[in-house]
Amino acid sequence: xxxxxTADQADQANEAATGGCPDDLAYDVFARNCPSRDAxxxxxxxxxxxxLGALLDGTFRFNELRRRVDGVSEKMxxxxxxxxxxxxxxxxxxxxxxxxxxxxxxxxLGHQVARQLRALIDLVEDRMPxxxxxxxxxDAEHAAR
Numbered sequence: 001x002x003x004x005x006t007a008d009q010a011d012q013a014n015e016a017a018t019g020g021c022p023d024d025l026a027y028d029v030f031a032r033n034c035p036s037r038d039a040x041x042x043x044x045x046x047x048x049x050x051x052l053g054a055l056l057d058g059t060f061r062f063n064e065l066r067r068r069v070d071g072v073s074e075k076m077x078x079x080x081x082x083x084x085x086x087x088x089x090x091x092x093x094x095x096x097x098x099x100x101x102x103x104x105x106x107x108x109l110g111h112q113v114a115r116q117l118r119a120l121i122d123l124v125e126d127r128m129p130x131x132x133x134x135x136x137x138x139d140a141e142h143a144a145r
Contacts, residue, residue: 042083047072049117051080052089052106056114059105089113 027036042048047069054060054068066077081104084090089110095101106114124131 039087042080042087043089043113043117045080047076047080048084049121051077051084052110052114053117053121055090055104055106055110056118059103062102062104065104084110 028034029036029040031037043052050069050072051065054065057068060068062077062081065081066072066074069077072080081090081092085092088107091105091107091110093103093105095103
């Protein structure tokens, strides 16, 4: 029994160290408690992906970024930037000027992630004619039911 208890304790310690991810992978986004799931959520939600994609074009002040990411509210952009900064994807630089100036830019990790997102964005934009045809076909088939 002592061996089983020790193995169970080791499993619990490993689970705690990896944020609830399985033993065979350091991180597994498919595991319920894995912290990679939260990071992926911040990156792939509507405002996160659009913010990262916009920042790939350069450094922006808050209102410039809000105009670039059309439709995002101040509150949502602020929450998104905080989450992305916490995840190490965005760097926030506050300058002591009058009025205060805050710039947002991608970190090296943020650049890597944003380049992958941009490739996905480009693919989706390039394939929109096919998506629209598929939507029309789906709607026509399901309207007949």
